[in-house]
Amino acid sequence: KAGVTQTPRYLIKTRGQQVTLSCSPISGHRSVSWYQQTPGQGLQFLFEYFSETQRNKGNFPGRFSGRQFSNSRSEMNVSTLELGDSALYLCASSLQVVGETQYFGPGTRLLVL
Amino acid sequence: AQTVTQSQPEMSVQEAETVTLSCTYDTSESDYYLFWYKQPPSRQMILVIRQEAYKQQNATENRFSVNFQKAAKSFSLKISDSQLGDAAMYFCASLGGGAQKLVFGQGTRLTINP
Numbered sequence: 343k344a345g346v347t348q349t350p351r352y353l354i355k356t357r358g359q360q361v362t363l364s365c366s367p368i369s370g371h372r373s374v375s376w377y378q379q380t381p382g383q384g385l386q387f388l389f390e391y392f393s394e395t396q397r398n399k400g401n402f403p404g405r406f407s408g409r410q411f412s413n414s415r416s417e418m419n420v421s422t423l424e425l426g427d428s429a430l431y432l433c434a435s436s437l438q439v440v441g442e443t444q445y446f447g448p449g450t451r452l453l454v455l
Numbered sequence: 456a457q458t459v460t461q462s463q464p465e466m467s468v469q470e471a472e473t474v475t476l477s478c479t480y481d482t483s484e485s486d487y488y489l490f491w492y493k494q495p496p497s498r499q500m501i502l503v504i505r506q507e508a509y510k511q512q513n514a515t516e517n518r519f520s521v522n523f524q525k526a527a528k529s530f531s532l533k534i535s536d537s538q539l540g541d542a543a544m545y546f547c548a549s550l551g552g553g554a555q556k557l558v559f560g561q562g563t564r565l566t567i568n569p
Contacts, residue, residue: 373555375555375556375557377557384559384560384561384562385546385557385559387556387557387558390554390555390556392555397554397555398554398555398556400556430498432500434500434557436555440550440553440554440555441486441488441507441550441551441555442555443490443502443505444550444555444557445502446492446499446500446501447499448497448498448499449498449499449500451498
């Protein structure tokens, strides 16, 4: 069974631009969660989608948004990029039941200049 | 709110020896789950081991085992017969409160000396 895939793997953007990251979960997994990893703040939860609905949201500004499609693929969008948005963005998928193990993709490294 | 604390920023061990990584957590939830993930230089987060809080028996996966002390809110990871491939950042994480939201500790960088 294929693992979680994320595209693109690397991105360079400039301040003020917007970016869209994509995540394809493991086949059969319907929950997709997103995390931001930075040296200063560590790993922080962004949001979780299940069945095309945002089920949980972390403490991030409204510039961070996401969505999930009927095939469980998910995208996250960051608008009006700031330097502090430079990070590794990790996507994880799991079965639908809360408490199930989350399996991570390789991440997307975003650099904002 | 849940919190996870890893008090050892760095650890090192000789190849083939045993090392224990510490983790403490705090939660008001009665139903929760605990995990150890490793993140090698590739940055891919890999599940090491999982523990359901309602299970008294400590989880084991080959050379990896945990010491789950529920009353003390402690969840340490023991790696036996350390191998060079075990070198990575290790993150302790908790999940609970009816949400698929992992709360991570700050990580422990493990170095294996040949």
